[in-house]
Ligand SMILES: Nc1ncnc2c1ncn2[C@@H]1O[C@H](COP(=O)(O)OP(=O)(O)O)[C@@H](O)[C@H]1O
């Protein structure tokens with residue numbers, strides 16, 4: 003278990019500035035997830051930590067030791083690749099023992115460690131097979147096994163689940179989470195899937211175009227996104243954004259008796275999560291806002307309702323499974339202004355943290 | 366005819382197979398005829414109509430061996446082809462490996478340039494090489510032939526190896542590096558085993574090309590370093606009318622490489638892609 | 644691997660090839676502008692471009708140039724078409740395919756001198772050759788191939804040798820072709836011809852480029868077949884540039900003129916190489 007510190011890290015590819023000054027502190031035993039849209043630099047950041055890319059400027063410290071110029075082979079980190087990158091000419095057992103063999107570990111100890119890892123990952127019966135003869139999920143396990151046997155100071159994962167089908171992905175996600183609880187190692191995990199980020203992470207690092215946009219616990223970034231970018235990226239369905247209008251200002255004034263503790267009226271955009279929108283099926287109630295239903299998605303357990311507000315702005319709301327709402331109908335709805343966020347023109351959040359909701363998230 | 370689909374398929378497979386056999390026999394006939402002639406007497410060899418049944422004789426082979434020391438020429442061919450192939454691989458493997466895995470902006474241009482040196486017609490530089498060899502006393506010398514064969518095959522060898530190395534996924538090498546392997550260990554445990562087939566078929570092609578190389582062997586060698594190609598060329602005029610002996614010499618000259626080629630043809634069929642198979 | 648090690652690993656092959664190219668090239672260029680005949684020794688005197696003038700105005704030059712181009716062009720066409728046809732023919736399994744394949748690729752392993760001798764003596768000989776026997780059997784006049792159609796004879800010999808090379812490469816490529824794609828096309832009602840044209844041929848584009856590239860390199864300097872069979876004749880009917888320079892150099896011992904010819908051959912090869920590399924070379928490299 004080890005801590006990792008990244009200082010003012012930059013990476014330039016010949017003509018592209020991929021990492022633009024990242025500062026980051028990762029604690030011992032923490033499960034950290036780098037998340038962000040494709041192309042934002044997650045893999046590059048991970049590969050810089052791994053030593054597979056050369057740092058342009060800045061430094062990386064592992065347990066307070068500068069490893070910026072240490073070669074990948076000497077960093078004592080293990081990486082699980084998106085493509086698994088298994089050695090095709092070696093059996094499962096050979097794949098898992100390769101690193102130890104290179105390190106000249108006693109063959110008896112190697113055999114024990116491989117057997118242990120195989121046990122944990124349910125690979126025992128497959129040890130003699132070549133990667134070609136394995137399914138995607140099994141290959142994934144071997145790749146993880148290869149990392150486990152080494153007991154590295156830090157585990158690095160680059161989108162390890164993205165080549166698996168949906169149900170296997172959920173299963174492996176849970177297994178990974180269990181593995182982290184069991185090994186208590188420091189793990190860094192890259193994904194573009196915010197669900198994986200939310201479910202696995204102790205700490206989420208949201209990246210945007212080579213910059214760290216926000217660092218926090220999953221619930222913290224969900225409830226208190228630092229910017230419109232984070233707000234949009236985290237949470238499904240996505241947060242909706244509506245422009246500030248006189249109507250809304252009036253409603254806010256009503257809600258807070260003229261005060262504005264959440265600094266909403268001075269912002270240009272309101273970010274509203276679906277759970278903060280309440281639909282009123284009866285046109286009689288004084289819900290406050292009116293829109294037109296543009297699409298109804300019935301997911302079974304619940305129904306998603308997309309509302310056109312002021313013509314062009316879409317607001318997503320949740321409704322009951324069997325709610326009798328039809329596309330094309332006018333609909334009234336209200337917004338819970340205690341839980342919305344205000345953003346300025348630059349996408350920065352003006353409203354203070356929503357602290358009440360974070361009791362669970364503070365564990 | 367009213368045939369079912371499976372019957373029609375059978376008929377077409379059968380007739381295509383038959384056609385393939387006929388074509389193959391036609392293509393192979395010159396070689397077969399050469400081998401047959403080598404077991405005939407000189408008179409049988411030129412009989413019209415050609416003889417297809419006769420009592421084979423080994424006489425030609427012993428005459429050939431008596432007249433010109435076959436084994437010396439064969440030895441020269443073996444030494445030059447294997448020597449040049451070994452040398453070329455020795456130089457080309459590390460170079461192609463580093464070009465494939467640590468390419469620079471100029472890598473592709475370098476490879477194209479290498480190929481273009483192969484375009485330099487040998488005749489264009491025959492005189493200088495001839496005079497250089499003469500002045501250094503390396504005319505009719507196995508060593509100079511090895512150097513020349515190495516150089517003329519190097520571009521193609523580089524290109525083939527480059528395409529094989531390119532096919533190894535980068536991820537696997539990175540995984541290997543993460544596993545703590547040095548560059549040497551990476552070569553030994555990952556790159557070599559994975560590209561072994563490619564290196565082997567590159568070597569095979571190089572050996573075949575060297576064995577059959579005619580221009581330099583004819584022009585730069587004589588009695589000492591003569592290879593089998595040169596031997597056969599020397600047979601062409603004086604022995605022109607002694608077909609049976611000529612065939613025996615030819616059969617002896619080709620047999621090693623043809624048999625070698627047959628044994629390795631699987632390897633060649635799988636490996637001779639020049640990166641052209643995805 | 645850092646770039647210093649990479650350079651170190653590449654250096655031997657690059658330096659050696661560079662020397663192999665530049666030293667003889669420089670010498671050839673030098674010889675081509677001096678008077679230098681091995682039969683009349685003396686100090687080498689600067690001679691301007693008279694060697695070039697001599698070589699180009701030689702009545703053999705133009706035929707040799709044209710013969711070179713005919714040889715390369717026709718052999719390329721024949722080997723690619725034949726190689727393709729044979730590869731398609733034996734692409735599906737049938738009884739004894741392994742043996743058929745071995746027989747078909749065998750000519751590639753035969754050395755050019757032997758190849759030439761077999762064809763010259765045992766097949767194309769006007770009296771005892773198999774071809775004339777066949778011709779007589781059909782009541783036709785036997786042909787003296789090497790003196791009546793020398794260039795065609797050379798083309799046949801070289802094509803026989805190199806068709807197997809094309810076949811080898813095409814077969815490898817065909818076997819990697821996606822059968823699902825073809826089955827889908829069959830279900831869509833595509834004819835065999837359409838499948839060949841729209842699926843197989845595009846799949847073979849790169850292998851064809853490879854075959855053309857490598858064969859051009861070899862055929863620009865066909866030598867042994869001419870040396871052993873026709874000796875460039877009759878007249879200059881089967882003399883290509885390579886053989887012409889060879890005869891200048893080693894038969895007439897005129898190093899100066901031979902070198903001028905060498906320079907011309909190099910220029911010609913570079914013109915061909917330029918177009919070839921532009922057409923197929925780049926295409927070969929994109930993949931990486
Ligand atoms: N070797 C490279 N050369 C040039 N640009 C690169 C290289 N690797 C990544 N990039 C660029 O850097 C950016 C970040 O890439 P990456 O870290 O792979 O993104 P992701 O967040 O999807 O993992 C992308 O725009 C990519 O095009």
Ligand SMILES: [Mg+2]
Pocket residue numbers: 044045046161
């Ligand atoms: Mg990535």
